[in-house]
Amino acid sequence: VGGYSALRERLHRLITWPAERPDAYARLGIAPPGGALLLGPPGNGKTLLAHAAATASGCTVLSAKGPALFGEYVGDTEAAIRELFRQARECAPSLVVIDEIDTLGARRGGDAGGGEGEGEGGTAVARRALSALLNELDGLSGRAGVFLLGCTSQPEALDAALLRPGRLDELLLVGHPDEADRRAILAVHCARLRLDADVDLAALARRTCRFSCAALSALCREAAVAMLGRGFGGTTHRAACVEGEGEGEGEGEGEGEGEDESGEGGGLDDAMAAEVGEFCVAAADFESALEVICAAQVLPAGAHEELTKRYDVFLQERRRP
Ligand SMILES: Nc1ncnc2c1ncn2[C@@H]1O[C@H](COP(=O)(O)OP(=O)(O)OP(=O)(O)O)[C@@H](O)[C@H]1O
Ligand SMILES: [Mg+2]
Known part of the structure; x- marks a missing residue:
C-alpha cells in the first residue's frame, strides 16, 4: 500500500x-x-x-x-x-x-x-x-x-x-490519489522492476493527475510488458540500470505483483527467467504505457470531475442532516 x-x-x-x-x-x-x-x-x-x-x-x-x-x-x-x-x-x-x-x-x-x-x-x-x-x-x-x-x-x-x-x-x-500518493504508489508497483536511470517516477506522478490507483498499477504493469516486448525483440539494454526504486512500504503489494510477473514468465526456462530479471524498464516504456492506459483507464477531465464531485456531494449531504 x-x-x-x-x-x-x-x-x-x-x-x-x-x-x-x-x-x-x-x-x-x-x-x-x-x-x-x-x-x-x-x-x-x-x-x-x-x-x-x-x-x-x-x-x-x-x-x-x-x-x-x-x-x-x-x-x-x-x-x-x-x-x-x-x-x-x-x-x-x-x-x-x-x-x-x-x-x-x-x-x-x-x-x-x-x-x-x-x-x-x-x-x-x-x-x-x-x-x-x-x-x-x-x-x-x-x-x-x-x-x-x-x-x-x-x-x-x-x-x-x-x-x-x-x-x-x-x-x-x-x-483519487494526489501527487504524493501517486509517487508512493508508483514506487510500490515498481519495487520489483529494474528501472533505467532515465525513469523519473516523480515526473510520472506529476503527469498522471487523473489516474486512479488501479490505473497507476496498470501503468507499471504495461511499462514492464512494453519492456519485455523490446527484450524479446532483442533490443533490451542492460547497462545503466538502477535497482527498482522500492520504498519498501508495501510488501503485500509486491507479492501480488510478483504473482503477475511469474505468471508471465511461467513458460520460460531458468536462464531465460534470469535474463528477464536483468531487463530494465526505460522511460520510453512508460511513455508507451501512458498512451495505452490513458486511453483505456483514465476519464476525461469533465467526467473525472463529475465523478469526484459525486462523493463530495454525498458527504456534504450526510453531514448536514
Ligand atoms: N494505496 C495503494 N497503493 C498501491 N496500490 C494500490 C493502492 N490502492 C489501490 N492500489 C491498486 O489498485 C488496485 C485496485 O484497488 P482496490 O481493488 O482496493 O480498489 P477499490 O477502491 O476497492 O475499487 P472498487 O470500488 O472497484 O472495489 C489494487 O489491486 C492495487 O493494485
Ligand atoms: Mg473494492
Missing part, C-alpha cells in the same frame, strides 16, 4: 484504539465506534486499505463480499449475515470487513436493485439482507468488540438507516 497516510492513520485509530482499550471507552461512558464506511471512486484502494488496516490491527478479521453473501435459497442471505456476526462476536475483538456493502445495505423501497435490473425477488432479498444487517449492528450495541468496516463505490445506494450513529457512523472518503 502506498500513500494515503492520513487516511490510514485514521483507520488505524478507529479500529485499534477501541480494540486495545475498551476499558477507556467504558470509563468515559462513550460508545466506541461501531463501524466505518470507506467510500470513493472505483480502483482507489478501498478494498486494499480495508484489508491492510484489518491486518495491521491485530484483531480477528472476518471478511466477506456483499454479493457473495447472497444465497441461493430464501433465508440463506440472512443466515450468512447472522453467522458472520456470530463468529465475529465469538472471537472479539474482531473486525468484519464487508466489501461492496451497497449490495447488502441497499435502500429500501424504490428500485433498490439499482442498475442490476433485478426483479421484485431481488429487491425483497436485498431488503431482508438489509434488515438482517441492521439487526446485527444493533445487537452489537453493548459493543461486543466487533467493528464493521464497509466498502462501497455506490454510497447513494445505501439505506440511510445503515449510516445512522452507532452503525456505520464514520464516513471515510478514499478519493
Whole structure:
C-alpha cells in the first residue's frame, strides 16, 4: 500500500484504539465506534486499505463480499449475515470487513436493485439482507468488540438507516490519489522492476493527475510488458540500470505483483527467467504505457470531475442532516 497516510492513520485509530482499550471507552461512558464506511471512486484502494488496516490491527478479521453473501435459497442471505456476526462476536475483538456493502445495505423501497435490473425477488432479498444487517449492528450495541468496516463505490445506494450513529457512523472518503500518493504508489508497483536511470517516477506522478490507483498499477504493469516486448525483440539494454526504486512500504503489494510477473514468465526456462530479471524498464516504456492506459483507464477531465464531485456531494449531504 502506498500513500494515503492520513487516511490510514485514521483507520488505524478507529479500529485499534477501541480494540486495545475498551476499558477507556467504558470509563468515559462513550460508545466506541461501531463501524466505518470507506467510500470513493472505483480502483482507489478501498478494498486494499480495508484489508491492510484489518491486518495491521491485530484483531480477528472476518471478511466477506456483499454479493457473495447472497444465497441461493430464501433465508440463506440472512443466515450468512447472522453467522458472520456470530463468529465475529465469538472471537472479539474482531473486525468484519464487508466489501461492496451497497449490495447488502441497499435502500429500501424504490428500485433498490439499482442498475442490476433485478426483479421484485431481488429487491425483497436485498431488503431482508438489509434488515438482517441492521439487526446485527444493533445487537452489537453493548459493543461486543466487533467493528464493521464497509466498502462501497455506490454510497447513494445505501439505506440511510445503515449510516445512522452507532452503525456505520464514520464516513471515510478514499478519493483519487494526489501527487504524493501517486509517487508512493508508483514506487510500490515498481519495487520489483529494474528501472533505467532515465525513469523519473516523480515526473510520472506529476503527469498522471487523473489516474486512479488501479490505473497507476496498470501503468507499471504495461511499462514492464512494453519492456519485455523490446527484450524479446532483442533490443533490451542492460547497462545503466538502477535497482527498482522500492520504498519498501508495501510488501503485500509486491507479492501480488510478483504473482503477475511469474505468471508471465511461467513458460520460460531458468536462464531465460534470469535474463528477464536483468531487463530494465526505460522511460520510453512508460511513455508507451501512458498512451495505452490513458486511453483505456483514465476519464476525461469533465467526467473525472463529475465523478469526484459525486462523493463530495454525498458527504456534504450526510453531514448536514
Ligand atoms: N494505496 C495503494 N497503493 C498501491 N496500490 C494500490 C493502492 N490502492 C489501490 N492500489 C491498486 O489498485 C488496485 C485496485 O484497488 P482496490 O481493488 O482496493 O480498489 P477499490 O477502491 O476497492 O475499487 P472498487 O470500488 O472497484 O472495489 C489494487 O489491486 C492495487 O493494485
Ligand atoms: Mg473494492
